Amino acid sequence: MPAKHICSFCGREIEPGTGKMYVLRDGTVYYFCSSKCQKNMIELRRIPRKVRWTEAYRKEKEIRLHVLRRKADEGENSGSSEA
Numbered sequence: 001m002p003a004k005h006i007c008s009f010c011g012r013e014i015e016p017g018t019g020k021m022y023v024l025r026d027g028t029v030y031y032f033c034s035s036k037c038q039k040n041m042i043e044l045r046r047i048p049r050k051v052r053w054t055e056a057y058r059k060e061k062e063i064r065l066h067v068l069r070r071k072a073d074e075g076e077n078s079g080s081s082e083a
């Protein structure tokens with residue numbers, strides 16, 4: 001059974017037999033599902049965390065929202081206890 005890989009940029013699973021394995025001179029291995037992901041990573045040097053259609057961005061956003069929500073809750077609690 002062929003090994004399944006996850007795209008290094010968008011974070012999606014790559015269909016076996018498709019995509020591209022990209023090896024840098026320092027030995028770092030990237031897997032890309034599409035030329036779109038490859039160009040964003042290699043040519044445009046974008047960080048997956050900052051591109052809105054990647055899995056990394058969604059995870060980051062979830063964490064950010066969680067932190068914001070917790071801050072809001074703490075703010076409400078402290079406000080009510082003081083009053």
Ligand SMILES: [Zn+2]
Binds near residue numbers: 007008012033034
């Ligand atoms: Zn991809």
